[in-house]
Amino acid sequence: MVDTGLLDALAQGLVTGSIIAAGAIGLSLVYSIAEVPNFAHGDMITIGAYFALVVNRPDEISLLPGLPGGAVSLVVAGAFALVAAAAFGALYELAIFRRFRSKEADLITMVIVSLGLALVLRNLVLFVAGSRNISYETAVVRDVNWDLYLTGSGLTVQRTQRQAGDIALLGEWGYPVWLLLGILAAAAAVGYGVYRWRSTDADFRTVHLVSPRVLGVLGGVATLLALAYALRFDPQGTDALWSTRIGTSYKDIAIVVVVAVAMFLLNLVLKATRLGKGMRATADNMDLAEVRGVDVDRIQLVVWVIAGLLTALAGVLAGWSASNVNPNMGFTLLLPVFAAVILGGIRSPYGAAAGAILIGISMDVGVYLLPSGLATYRTAIAFIVLIGVLLVKPDGLWGDV
Numbered sequence: 001m002v003d004t005g006l007l008d009a010l011a012q013g014l015v016t017g018s019i020i021a022a023g024a025i026g027l028s029l030v031y032s033i034a035e036v037p038n039f040a041h042g043d044m045i046t047i048g049a050y051f052a053l054v055v056n057r058p059d060e061i062s063l064l065p066g067l068p069g070g071a072v073s074l075v076v077a078g079a080f081a082l083v084a085a086a087a088f089g090a091l092y093e094l095a096i097f098r099r100f101r102s103k104e105a106d107l108i109t110m111v112i113v114s115l116g117l118a119l120v121l122r123n124l125v126l127f128v129a130g131s132r133n134i135s136y137e138t139a140v141v142r143d144v145n146w147d148l149y150l151t152g153s154g155l156t157v158q159r160t161q162r163q164a165g166d167i168a169l170l171g172e173w174g175y176p177v178w179l180l181l182g183i184l185a186a187a188a189a190v191g192y193g194v195y196r197w198r199s200t201d202a203d204f205r206t207v208h209l210v211s212p213r214v215l216g217v218l219g220g221v222a223t224l225l226a227l228a229y230a231l232r233f234d235p236q237g238t239d240a241l242w243s244t245r246i247g248t249s250y251k252d253i254a255i256v257v258v259v260a261v262a263m264f265l266l267n268l269v270l271k272a273t274r275l276g277k278g279m280r281a282t283a284d285n286m287d288l289a290e291v292r293g294v295d296v297d298r299i300q301l302v303v304w305v306i307a308g309l310l311t312a313l314a315g316v317l318a319g320w321s322a323s324n325v326n327p328n329m330g331f332t333l334l335l336p337v338f339a340a341v342i343l344g345g346i347r348s349p350y351g352a353a354a355g356a357i358l359i360g361i362s363m364d365v366g367v368y369l370l371p372s373g374l375a376t377y378r379t380a381i382a383f384i385v386l387i388g389v390l391l392v393k394p395d396g397l398w399g400d401v
Contacts, residue, residue: 002147002244002245003244004244004245004247006365006368007148007246008245008246008368009361009364009369011246012364013357013361013362013363013364013365014357014360014361015252015255015256015321016360016361016363016364017340017357017358017360017361018255018256018259018356019255019314019317019321019333019360020333020337020359021259021263021340021353021356021357021360022259022262022310022311022313022317023041023042023045023311023314023337024340024341024344024352024355024356025310025353026306026308026310026311026314027041027337027338027352028341028346028347029303029306029307030303030304031347032283032346032348033279033282033299033303034097034101034303035107035110035286036097036110036114037107037114038114038307039334040092040117041114041311041330041334042118042331042332042334043117043118043330043331044085044088044121044307044311045311045312045314045315045318045329046121046122046125046328046329046330046331047085047311048081048082048084048085048314048315049312049315049318049319049325049330050128050315051081051084051315052080052081052316053129053134053136054077054080055072055077056073056074056137057136060129060134061128061129074136074316074320077136078312078313078316084312085308085311085312088308089304089305089306089307089308089311090301090304090305093301093303093304093305096117097110097300097304098297098300101300122328122331125327126327129327131326131327132326133325134324134325134326135324136319136320136323138320142161142162143162143248143249144159144160144170144247144248144249144250145159145161145247145248146158146159146245146246147244148243148245148246149236149237149243150240150242151237151238151239151240152239153177153236153237154176154179154233154236155175156172156173156174156236156237157174157175158172158235158238159172173233173235174234174235174237175228175232175233176236179231183224183227186227187220187221187223190219191219192216193219194212194218194220195212195213195215195216195219197212251321255320258313258317259313259317262310262313266306266310275302278295278298278299279299279303282294282296282299311330314333315329315330332379335379335383336356336360336379336382337356339359339382339383339385339386340352340355340358340382341355342386343355343358343359343386343389343390343396344356344397351396351397358385358397359386362382363378363381364378366381367381
């Protein structure tokens with residue numbers, strides 16, 4: 001039987017990192033533009049998850065009346081959670097943080113306010129929904145395994161799934177050694193070529209819609225996947241020199257794709273709209289932006305709305321991924337989210353996304369490498385990686401974007 005290994009841990013780390021990224025980007029925006037180190041961010045993630053639960057399983061929260069017609073699908077519930085969390089984000093700004101900002105509250109005051117808000121939100125969830133674990137009502141998603149066999153003649157891939165207690169073979173194909181090396185070389189060449197093509201600006205004044213670093217990686221990965229799908233040969237045998245299994249599901253793929261789309265849309269707003277230019281100007285220098293005619297109060301409101309949207313997205317995806325919604329889920333994510341923001345560069349939402357992926361991968365790979373009894377220390381692994389990187393690069397990984 002083929003066992004899971006490092007590649008499976010990397011795949012799971014990408015899913016974990018995507019969820020962390022949804023929360024980390026919002027936290028980075030709030031800090032860099034609204035200048036609030038928001039310790040209530042984790043509980044905002046929890047609130048977003050429970051907003052979806054209200055309409056997905058209305059019978060589970062006894063203090064709220066059941067919806068006419070019963071529960072709705074998680075997709076509709078998630079959309080409702082995004083709208084409700086965006087409204088809550090606007091409420092945080094208008095009722096709380098704008099008032100303190102108008103009084104020129106210092107950083108410590110903002111920290112204390114955000115900690116107080118975190119306690120209020122967490123106890124509100126406990127009061128309304130209790131402390132029990134609740135799962136979303138969704139269709140059952142079966143895992144699909146990708147079994148890889150590296151033999152003397154090439155690579156064999158088997159797509160399998162457990163059905164009625166047995167492993168069923170869904171498909172099988174392979175790649176000769178010469179083709180495997182050619183695919184990897186083509187992906188590397190395309191990735192490097194895209195990177196160089198978008199890096200020709202000698203004075204670095206061009207604001208790229210998508211960073212050349214990201215384009216290079218995406219170009220290489222896309223080429224690798226496209227060629228691997230198109231150039232499938234007969235199986236190369238299973239008398240393996242090395243074998244491993246990668247477990248995936250449509251749920252995992254959906255989580256990564258949804259977060260990637262959300263990141264691209266935010267990138268589009270930040271770099272291709274007048275609103276985004278105002279947000280970047282405010283992040284650089286709030287007073288100067290105001291002198292130049294930027295409506296800073298409007299920008300702050302939009303930032304909190306976007307942060308609310310992203311926290312709801314992170315909460316719904318985390319609850320769906322773990323099949324478990326509880327009042328402490330946001331607090332559990334808060335430390336990895338902060339680690340991702342600091343690792344990537346605390347004032348860079350792009351750095352926060354990159355840091356989140358690295359943190360997610362390090363957590364799951366660390367769990368794979370450590371003895372099973374130490375799996376509870378997966379969050380500590382993230383901070384070990386954080387400290388190690390900051391010792392080498394104190395400003396974070398990303399730098400200017």
